[in-house]
Amino acid sequence: MRASKIVHCVDCNEEFPRKELNRNGRCRSCAMKIIRENMGQLMAREGPHYEKWKEAIKTAAARL
């Protein structure tokens, strides 16, 4: 019997101990990949993440 529960990362499908995955079920390297992709879109000023971010900025600005 294993000490900790083994689960699959939702992105790469590799096996990890449950405690090593984040709340979204991603391993650290996949979580980092997502962050890098988001950052890349913000830098490029395009893509769904950038659009979301832009909307959030607009909403925040409208409250001022």
Ligand SMILES: [Zn+2]
């Ligand atoms: Zn992964």
